[in-house]
Amino acid sequence: MLNLPNLHHVFSQRQTLNMMNKFQILPFLLVFFCSCLDVKASKSRASVVPVRLQCEYLENPTGIDVPLPRLGWILEATDKTGFGQGQTAYRILVSSTEKLLQKENGDIWDSGWIDSDETQQIQYGGVALQSDRAYHWKVQVKDENGVVSAWSEPAFWTTGLFDASEWQASWIGSGELYNTAAPGNNISDPWFRKTVELSEKPRKATLFVASVGYHELYVNGERIGDEVLAPAVTDHTKRARYVAYDIADQLKRGTNVIALWLGTSWSIFPPYILQKDRPLTPIVIAQGAIYREEFPSGEAKPMAVVATDASWITHPSPNRLLGKWDFAKMGGEIWDARKELPQWNTLACDESDWNPAIEYPTTLALSAQLVAGNRLFDEITPVAIEARPDGSYRVDMGVNFAGWTEIKVSGQPGDTIRFQYSERQQDDMTFNLHSAYVVGASGTGTFRNRFNYSSGRWITIRGLKSKPAIQDIKGWMVRTDFQNASQFECSDSLQNWIYDRIRWTFENLSLGGYIVDCPQRERMGYGGDAHATSETGMFNYQLGAFYTKWMQDWRDVQGTEPMVGNMLDPNHARKAVTSGRIWNNGVLPHTAPTYWGGGGPAWGGIVVTLPWFMYQHHGDKQVLETNFHLISEWLGFLQSHTKDNLLQRFGGQWDFLGDWLWPNATAEGMNNDKPETLCLNNAYYVFNLRTAAKIARVLGKVAEADQWEQQASASAQAVHTRYFNAGDDSYADGSMANLAAALLAEIPPPAVRERVMQRLEREILEVRKGHIHTGITGGALLFKLLREAGRNDLIYSMVSQTTYPSWGYMKENGATTIWEMWEKDLPGHSLLHSSYLYPGAWYIDGLAGIKRDPEVPGFRRFIVRPPLATATDVTWARATFHSPQGLIGSYWSREDGRLKLEISVPPNSVAVLELLPSEQIDRTSYGSMKEIPGRDGFLRYELQPGHYRLTSQPAGL
Known part of the structure; x- marks a missing residue:
């Protein structure tokens, strides 16, 4: 019998070129979904048990600095053949020790029974958390009949340092300083070490390490942890993120050596080195208390404290960055084996030629790294x-x-x-x-x-x-190191290839807690490119912590001027610390956490759309609250650049891009001064306003919602008046990008909207002969529009092409990753890039038919809508999706004029199946399934939790 946890492990392992072969096991997941659950709590009388406990979207996170962390779980059915499983109440226990938790003594927090069906974003409500402590927790629930479940498996989180005053350590570095005038990098990646005397072996010791530049930690010669390229990339004019390392097992009675190895990397990134209060060299701060007890009380004094200061010593390592960590100069590394000191991090090291570390005070804020490492x-x-x-x-x-x-x-x-x-x-x-x-x-x-x-x-x-x-x-x-969320395959081998290569490309771009545009030339977190990747990311991976971190990066960079001026000109630096040009406090650069590179309003506009996508996907209201000021300031900045309700061109040459990298874009030249760009950017401005108004409504901010809705209506009318071509039912140049942007922003008045949609259809199918003709921004808006409109036929037309421009053209030309441009051999452009990853969401919510319900966030209620029989040439498709509520399964096939379906609805959620009347199904065997009022020409059925096998009735019955 198949075991679901083992299957999850199999599906979590990323394949490279032969991943599609592994999908042969997927049919078994759906067919035997109800019979393969290996739940330890099956002896419980309850129909569900809580599993996959998370804290701030992470499993057993360490070193968090959130005073009131959010907890969550999913429900797993214990009744293998049942339907309608759900939660009616929960009880959370948080204990200071594992033993107390085992005894069901919630000395930190016993929530008591809370009548609620919520399983996500539940805020901790116990006593005030202390710094550098472990908290152990578990949860039990009452099922739909009020029966109490077994307790979940225990989970934990550990805390970091909540107050800046708790940091007694100093930032340290070596005496080698980077020479910006040198042709390359002139400094080594430095070693640091410190000996610590202990009277006995400790039971608890956590070292918090933050660095500007990458770092590795060693204790008595042993590398601590398997994270690489730590910490996550951060705006180092603003903050540094610390990583928590448990070093108790590596410490011993007597003399111990704690060693740090720093990598130059981001410490010499040009926009960061304009910060005047730190040196041009990698620096590090580390602090940790060492305790005799495994669970020290709040008053317990440590037996020793480790803290970086001038008493540490340093030595150049044999490793050095090759390159300048600059545009197309990221270089690599050179290792000089002649300089090796094999015992550099052990007691046997000869310290005679080591030098004292230098303290370098800085004003960087210190924050926990609330995202998985690389x-x-x-x-x-x-x-x-x-x-x-x-x-x-x-x-x-x-x-x-x-x-x-x-x-x-x-x-x-x-x-x-x-x-x-x-x-x-x-x-x-x-x-x-x-x-x-x-x-x-x-x-x-x-x-x-x-x-x-x-x-x-x-x-x-x-x-x-x-x-x-x-x-x-x-x-x-x-x-x-985020977790997988989805798997997909279908009868069309090209679609399987595109899906696989999009995922492979996405993963290769997710370095350091944000999505880079390309990993070889720039490594920038472009907002425009985020539009092309974020929903693909959410439908395929578990990225709650990842995107939460990236939104903090955007808050950090707000107020920084974008590309105007010379990159190395001090006037380009952050306005809070230099005398550079100040446009408006809400200005955003085009990238974060890196504030570098060109873009336009759709780049900064990600600060509105990404929180909204997260709310729709996860039901996370806090992400809206945390970023509301950021959103408001950004819209205020845009408003300050409008005239007669139309957004005006602003900034320098690279600051007002519209669509980017459409077919033949290089030959046609930049488009930032052309009417079609003004049209697209104004439509996007309206889209931002409408999205922000929805956010304000959710948060109960009526005045802001009214203001943004009124501005959106006025600007939409102005855009339509200025750019609508009445004789052609198009906007501006009639491009797919402008048609899609106008429709997505609800620019066309109701009387002409359908005609504009028909004009877009004609542009795709007739003018472009089924091919896509957009770039990064326009393509993301186009696919978003068509996915929401259910136009799988138009999407399939574009993804099924094999001639230029298309994803199939990439395949025919030997691609193993998705390119930056539709053209292959233009010099200077990347063949591994974020430009065209937007079909990745469609394979799950379009071709497999697992869709978010726009009225119910977080997949508490979701839609299953297989593509229409005439929309594609695909004869079957299957997918699994780990939603915030649990595992959703969808399999459909059409044979001999009949539609066959298998749908898995996780506990505590409801699915709405939408089908055309011609494919009405026989639901008599499922009392947990009922027909509800139809909509938009679809029959609609409501499915309670459980597993369903359905077949449409033969035509005429």
């Missing part, structure tokens, strides 16, 4: 190695990826072995990505990334005397 995924091995006439070796890794490589080398001491990384078969190196290894006295060694990463498919190796073996080379994707 980790290694998907070991990749070469598919071919070619020896070339010039003595180099060309390695084909078989797939384009962003991550680490490990390469065994040999040579004479002092030889330099060089590695060049390329996305393109014809080029030895793209985007100046390269690394190197200097051979030491042994004549052999292994290069491995540590504080940088490469991106590409091919590696050119220079300096080796003999051809490496395939087993001598390995690669790994590096990404944020």
